[in-house]
Amino acid sequence: MATIKDVAQTAGVAISTVSLTFANPDRVSPDTARRVWKAADLLGYRPNPLAQSLKRGRSRMIGVLVGDISSPFFGRLLKAVERRALERGYLMIVADTDGDPERELELLDQFTAQRIAGLLISPHGSSTAYGRRLSACKTPLVMVDHRFRGAPLDYVASDTRMAARMLTDHLINLGHRRIAQITGPVQLYTAAERVEGYKEALQAAGLPVNDDLLVDGRYRDAESYAQTMRLMTRADRPTAILAASNMMALGALQALQELGYACPEDVSLATIDDIPWSAVIKPKLTMVLQDIEQIAQVSADYLLDRVESTSPDKLTPRETVLIPRLFIGSSTAPPSSINGA
Amino acid sequence: MATIKDVAQTAGVAISTVSLTFANPDRVSPDTARRVWKAADLLGYRPNPLAQSLKRGRSRMIGVLVGDISSPFFGRLLKAVERRALERGYLMIVADTDGDPERELELLDQFTAQRIAGLLISPHGSSTAYGRRLSACKTPLVMVDHRFRGAPLDYVASDTRMAARMLTDHLINLGHRRIAQITGPVQLYTAAERVEGYKEALQAAGLPVNDDLLVDGRYRDAESYAQTMRLMTRADRPTAILAASNMMALGALQALQELGYACPEDVSLATIDDIPWSAVIKPKLTMVLQDIEQIAQVSADYLLDRVESTSPDKLTPRETVLIPRLFIGSSTAPPSSINGA
DNA sequence: GTGAAAGCGCTAACAG
DNA sequence: CTGTTAGCGCTTTCAC
Numbered sequence: 001m002a003t004i005k006d007v008a009q010t011a012g013v014a015i016s017t018v019s020l021t022f023a024n025p026d027r028v029s030p031d032t033a034r035r036v037w038k039a040a041d042l043l044g045y046r047p048n049p050l051a052q053s054l055k056r057g058r059s060r061m062i063g064v065l066v067g068d069i070s071s072p073f074f075g076r077l078l079k080a081v082e083r084r085a086l087e088r089g090y091l092m093i094v095a096d097t098d099g100d101p102e103r104e105l106e107l108l109d110q111f112t113a114q115r116i117a118g119l120l121i122s123p124h125g126s127s128t129a130y131g132r133r134l135s136a137c138k139t140p141l142v143m144v145d146h147r148f149r150g151a152p153l154d155y156v157a158s159d160t161r162m163a164a165r166m167l168t169d170h171l172i173n174l175g176h177r178r179i180a181q182i183t184g185p186v187q188l189y190t191a192a193e194r195v196e197g198y199k200e201a202l203q204a205a206g207l208p209v210n211d212d213l214l215v216d217g218r219y220r221d222a223e224s225y226a227q228t229m230r231l232m233t234r235a236d237r238p239t240a241i242l243a244a245s246n247m248m249a250l251g252a253l254q255a256l257q258e259l260g261y262a263c264p265e266d267v268s269l270a271t272i273d274d275i276p277w278s279a280v281i282k283p284k285l286t287m288v289l290q291d292i293e294q295i296a297q298v299s300a301d302y303l304l305d306r307v308e309s310t311s312p313d314k315l316t317p318r319e320t321v322l323i324p325r326l327f328i329g330s331s332t333a334p335p336s337s338i339n340g341a
Numbered sequence: 342m343a344t345i346k347d348v349a350q351t352a353g354v355a356i357s358t359v360s361l362t363f364a365n366p367d368r369v370s371p372d373t374a375r376r377v378w379k380a381a382d383l384l385g386y387r388p389n390p391l392a393q394s395l396k397r398g399r400s401r402m403i404g405v406l407v408g409d410i411s412s413p414f415f416g417r418l419l420k421a422v423e424r425r426a427l428e429r430g431y432l433m434i435v436a437d438t439d440g441d442p443e444r445e446l447e448l449l450d451q452f453t454a455q456r457i458a459g460l461l462i463s464p465h466g467s468s469t470a471y472g473r474r475l476s477a478c479k480t481p482l483v484m485v486d487h488r489f490r491g492a493p494l495d496y497v498a499s500d501t502r503m504a505a506r507m508l509t510d511h512l513i514n515l516g517h518r519r520i521a522q523i524t525g526p527v528q529l530y531t532a533a534e535r536v537e538g539y540k541e542a543l544q545a546a547g548l549p550v551n552d553d554l555l556v557d558g559r560y561r562d563a564e565s566y567a568q569t570m571r572l573m574t575r576a577d578r579p580t581a582i583l584a585a586s587n588m589m590a591l592g593a594l595q596a597l598q599e600l601g602y603a604c605p606e607d608v609s610l611a612t613i614d615d616i617p618w619s620a621v622i623k624p625k626l627t628m629v630l631q632d633i634e635q636i637a638q639v640s641a642d643y644l645l646d647r648v649e650s651t652s653p654d655k656l657t658p659r660e661t662v663l664i665p666r667l668f669i670g671s672s673t674a675p676p677s678s679i680n681g682a
Numbered sequence: 683g684t685g686a687a688a689g690c691g692c693t694a695a696c697a698g
Numbered sequence: 699c700t701g702t703t704a705g706c707g708c709t710t711t712c713a714c
Contacts, residue, residue: 003691014701019693029699046454050395051691054706059391061434070420075411079437082410086436091451093402093434095427096420110432113387221618250621257621277562277616280591280598282623344707355685360709370683392707395690 002043011039022047053115061091062303063111063119067099067146072246073273073292074122077144080296081120088304090117101125105133112139118303122146126187140306144299147189154306156299158322160190160272163288164197164242166326167270170286171240172205175334176268180231180238182217182224182248191219194244194272213238217248224251232259232267239335240268246275249285264333272324284329291322343384352380363388394456402432403644404452404460408440408487413587414614414633415463418485421637422461429645431458440529442466446474453480459644463487467528481647485640488530495647497640499663501531501613504629505538505583507667508611511627512581513546516675517609521572521579523558523565523589532560535585535613554579558589565592573600573608580676581609587616590626605674613665625670632663 008015013032021028021036028036039045053059062085066074082092093116097104101124111119118140125131125148134141134151142154164181171179181198184191199209215231217224224243228251231237243249249271253263261267263283270286278285298320306312349356354373362369362377369377380386394400403426407415423433434457438445442465452460459481466472466489475482475492483495505522512520522539525532540550556572558565565584569592572578584590590612594604602608604624611627619626639661647653 005691015691016693016702017700020700023693027699032699046450048395048691049455050391050400051706052693054389054391054395054691054708055693057706068420069423070413070416072411072413072416075413075416078435079409079411082435082437091434091455092436093432094419094423095433096423109387114390114432247618250618254621257623275618277588277591277618280595281621282598346707356708357686357710358684361684364709368683373683389707392690393709395692396707396709398690 002045011035063116064094065121069096076292084300118307123148142303154302158290161193161197163324164194168201176240178238179240180213181242184219221247221251224248228252228255243271246273268332283331286329286332288324343386352376404457405435406462410437417633425641459648464489483644495643499631502534502538504665505535506542509542517581519579520581521554522583525560562588562592565589569593569596584612587614609673624672627670627673629665
């Protein structure tokens, strides 16, 4: 591979001139610039990013740290983030934390050791020690989807509390009074918010909040399946279920089908998040949709703006919370008179 | 961040000794080693990978180049690859090629410029110029899922021709005679193989191959939907459909439902690939399952073995083709007498 | 065993 | 405008 030295040699100039030509063409004579460019593409020269990064103390790569690469949500997010990063001249390095804060911190260390320019992170920790580590990080950080409360960092997501509230309102308006939520692990920001939105809606309607109807599905379809089984075999079973994630909705639906409950005739089901293949699922699920591409683009831009700012830490944290959209499918209906209020 | 110099200073040794201690502890006295280690973790020293890579001419990162990060197949693949790479001490940098060979080649250049240790690639090109570029690449390369015929490179995938054949056999055994395939773009290796497997099965059964029944769904659900619409509104419509990918099966299913065809009563539907959430889809699809985690692990190991080998180019190309597993769901049944043979 | 020194490829003063 | 020079942090001969 040709180095800057080779280019200098064949162009008959000093290496610093070659460097300058690429960094700031206006500061060399047009003639020199032409000779350098010619030599460069004659040799197929590409600057060695490793050397550049070592010198600058920072690489042109951004890191992305998510809980589950293989989930449909993060799959779409990664795709859009990578695209935007590439447009702005950055490569993307990604790792899967399995939702484990320890792992996350270790990976954060590895990434910063690589001198990445910035990091997009979906933080899963909640301890104050964890928060300190995040805040202490010198590398620009942007939180996406999840958030650590109190960390003064950029944050981009859709309004997940509102999402839960919209769905709960919808179910209440249909006449439901016993509405269960299959939640995520409540130490997680999004899971807690979804519970809050649900409670807000109930309280606004003057309905009691019954903790029995909040069961933890851990954001996993299998857990959700099991919890739905338990929920629906109780005497005081709910007439409607709100699943806090798409995968959990699928688990719940499977359980309902196996128990012989018709949806929405016997039980209504609503969910948060977009399932791309939702069209073929019967019944079509009522859900709130997030604009993932928008989240990706905004968060990538926040990050790179900060990276390219002259004083990244002086920038006050920005925050974008997108309004989700309610899609009413055929999985929700008024409660049947037998179970109804 | 502490550098090797700081460690040397506080340990009271030369920097070369520090370097040696980490690279080859046996070659320094036990006492020195201890002092170095103590100094190192007192300062929280981590070697700068950029400097190491610059010096060695190679980084401890592997690249992954796939056609669509957000697809369920690659999502699961990436997750498992990243895990395996991390276990072996490598970070993963990924990019989405959108299935465009040009883009792929450009990204390949960018990645090799980064001095990545190796590259996992799902090659989408077919021109000989493209093949030359792949073969000329100095960086260890492993092809996964897709393959470029004739390139002497490692290759890992499941036997996709056999997969198509198994499904076609199954449909034939049920009594179907008019079996359509919704194919991928046939210039792609996997798509072509799936057509081959289908033809082999028909020929082995002494059935004619009818090109009318091969329609291109471009590996996209929307195209598949449209093609199914076209297919099923023809006079000589098929009694069974084989969708060459999971997303295409969903598109086909949606079309069938909208046209009012019952599956499997009116039309049988079978597909290749595993859909994690397939359990909630009615009917349960008959399909062949690939062991994605296995593909990921083997390909990562092939790549890293080659990376760590002393003479990577001397290693003869290895190849693993995994046997897929047939799962018989409820989407396939004998043809009804009205449409049947 | 340990240290001095060269150099990986590049950038950024600083001279001229 | 262009060249010289001093590193960025590390590895790796080669002496001692």
